[in-house]
Amino acid sequence: MALSQSALRAPSLTRGMCSTPELDGLVRIGITVQATPGQTIVLEGDPCSHCFRVLTGAVRLYKATIDGRRQLIDFLVADDCFGLLGAHYTYSVEAITQSTLIKTPRAGLAAAVRERPALADRLIELAAAEIGRAHEQMLLLGRKNAQEKVASLLLELARRIGADQARPAFRLPISRQEMADHLGLTIETVSRTITHFKEERLIALPTPQDVVLLHPAELAALAEGAA
Amino acid sequence: MALSQSALRAPSLTRGMCSTPELDGLVRIGITVQATPGQTIVLEGDPCSHCFRVLTGAVRLYKATIDGRRQLIDFLVADDCFGLLGAHYTYSVEAITQSTLIKTPRAGLAAAVRERPALADRLIELAAAEIGRAHEQMLLLGRKNAQEKVASLLLELARRIGADQARPAFRLPISRQEMADHLGLTIETVSRTITHFKEERLIALPTPQDVVLLHPAELAALAEGAA
DNA sequence: CGAGAGGTTGAGCAATCTCAACGGGGGTGG
DNA sequence: CCACCCCCGTTGAGATTGCTCAACCTCTCG
Numbered sequence: 001m002a003l004s005q006s007a008l009r010a011p012s013l014t015r016g017m018c019s020t021p022e023l024d025g026l027v028r029i030g031i032t033v034q035a036t037p038g039q040t041i042v043l044e045g046d047p048c049s050h051c052f053r054v055l056t057g058a059v060r061l062y063k064a065t066i067d068g069r070r071q072l073i074d075f076l077v078a079d080d081c082f083g084l085l086g087a088h089y090t091y092s093v094e095a096i097t098q099s100t101l102i103k104t105p106r107a108g109l110a111a112a113v114r115e116r117p118a119l120a121d122r123l124i125e126l127a128a129a130e131i132g133r134a135h136e137q138m139l140l141l142g143r144k145n146a147q148e149k150v151a152s153l154l155l156e157l158a159r160r161i162g163a164d165q166a167r168p169a170f171r172l173p174i175s176r177q178e179m180a181d182h183l184g185l186t187i188e189t190v191s192r193t194i195t196h197f198k199e200e201r202l203i204a205l206p207t208p209q210d211v212v213l214l215h216p217a218e219l220a221a222l223a224e225g226a227a
Numbered sequence: 228m229a230l231s232q233s234a235l236r237a238p239s240l241t242r243g244m245c246s247t248p249e250l251d252g253l254v255r256i257g258i259t260v261q262a263t264p265g266q267t268i269v270l271e272g273d274p275c276s277h278c279f280r281v282l283t284g285a286v287r288l289y290k291a292t293i294d295g296r297r298q299l300i301d302f303l304v305a306d307d308c309f310g311l312l313g314a315h316y317t318y319s320v321e322a323i324t325q326s327t328l329i330k331t332p333r334a335g336l337a338a339a340v341r342e343r344p345a346l347a348d349r350l351i352e353l354a355a356a357e358i359g360r361a362h363e364q365m366l367l368l369g370r371k372n373a374q375e376k377v378a379s380l381l382l383e384l385a386r387r388i389g390a391d392q393a394r395p396a397f398r399l400p401i402s403r404q405e406m407a408d409h410l411g412l413t414i415e416t417v418s419r420t421i422t423h424f425k426e427e428r429l430i431a432l433p434t435p436q437d438v439v440l441l442h443p444a445e446l447a448a449l450a451e452g453a454a
Numbered sequence: 455c456g457a458g459a460g461g462t463t464g465a466g467c468a469a470t471c472t473c474a475a476c477g478g479g480g481g482t483g484g
Numbered sequence: 485c486c487a488c489c490c491c492c493g494t495t496g497a498g499a500t501t502g503c504t505c506a507a508c509c510t511c512t513c514g
Contacts, residue, residue, distance in 0.1 A: 184369030
């Protein structure tokens with residue numbers, strides 16, 4: 001209750017990394033729901049009555065203009081959560097792949113937070129991380145060009161998937177369209193930019209979905225605008 | 228302590244509306260600092276050792292690329308706070324006008340939160356509002372054109388300043404350059420767009436800093452992409 | 455084999471940026 | 485008091501980035 005009051009149209013928290021046992025335990029209790037690709041899970045503006053944790057699959061968080069332009073806010077995979085914060089969802093959520101989620105009433109979360117103050121600290125930490133990512137994305141959307149945007153995304157995806165120096169190959173979890181909607185570009189520009197990176201030997205593309213980072217440092221420099 | 232731990236490079240909370248008496252009281256205790264226009268108050272990446280409340284004047288929060296492109300994250304005026312959340316500042320803060328701020332050690336905030344759980348709820352509310360605004364700005368930056376961006380900003384500024392149907396005139400608190408850096412545009416494009424709105428009789432401009440909203444509804448439709 | 459989805463590529467176009475010049479207002483110093 | 489300067493905003497012309505529209509390719513699935 002304390003969580004959901006006031007704050008009109010406040011948002012719902014995303015991206016879990018919910019390693020704190022308490023929070024993990026909490027969002028593991030609830031109804032298991034299935035979602036097929038493209039299926040809407042929550043709608044922007046709806047009262048945030050439940051919080052969710054992704055168990056399997058992947059979902060996308062997005063906002064849209066009335067004429068259908070999309071801005072992808074975030075992608076969530078296993079263990080990531082949304083709907084933890086705010087009185088209303090500030091974005092819609094759709095399944096990307098076949099997904100399983102745990103759905104828990106927000107009242108339950110609020111009660112647990114009242115009982116265990118450590119949970120509140122954990123929520124605040126998650127919110128802080130969320131805000132940091134949002135600000136980073138604002139810099140990307142407002143001030144980076146197409147190359148810098150795509151390079152940033154490839155590195156971020158590699159990082160989240162666990163690719164590194166030793167294993168520089170990874171599978172893109174999202175389509176070109178989703179990349180475009182995340183970066184504020186068109187699908188064609190994303191495709192051309194990736195092709196350009198391939199031609200420059202910055203990456204290899206065994207298949208359109210499989211990326212090998214050949215020169216991560218150069219790509220990182222590009223992502224920061226140092227090129 | 229509980230607040231500032233873990234969460235590497237997590238951000239600091241902004242924009243107050245700190246109406247809860249507890250939080251208000253808290254951030255009122257501390258050292259008063261003065262800042263002259265353009266003066267840097269905190270630097271992106273620094274450990275978030277203090278939180279601040281603006282008493283008078285106005286400050287800007289921004290991130291920058293290494294080659295100097297700026298993205299303004301937010302503007303703060305009297306009663307707004309920053310540095311409440313996260314282990315490091317995720318943005319730099321500069322004074323826009325001559326400003327007075329209250330500076331409080333984060334350790335004090337953390338202690339107060341431990342003592343009064345209601346404070347944690349308040350922090351979470353503020354974080355939720357912050358995240359909601361950030362997501363809205365991501366849609367603006369990623370998917371709106373220049374007209375939609377400028378219309379959105381004018382309406383947002385009017386709203387925050389308290390202009391309305393009855394008193395549709397207000398003074399712009401920020402320069403064209405700051406608008407541009409907030410919207411991901413150039414100063415010239417902002418200027419041209421405002422001129423265009425004036426020519427279309429959507430607004431009047433008694434002086435370059437004074438805006439009168441002649442047709443707020445049309446402007447709002449424009450801001451949402453319904454035109 | 456045909457259809458559809460996702461991705462790539464090309465050509466032309468439009469929105470926005472870049473570079474440059476200009477104007478007004480306010481302060482400052484002669 | 486006036487000349488000068490600087491800051492901010494405006495305007496113009498041309499360059500450029502990324503978008504639009506369209507075709508085509510590959511793979512999968514039925």
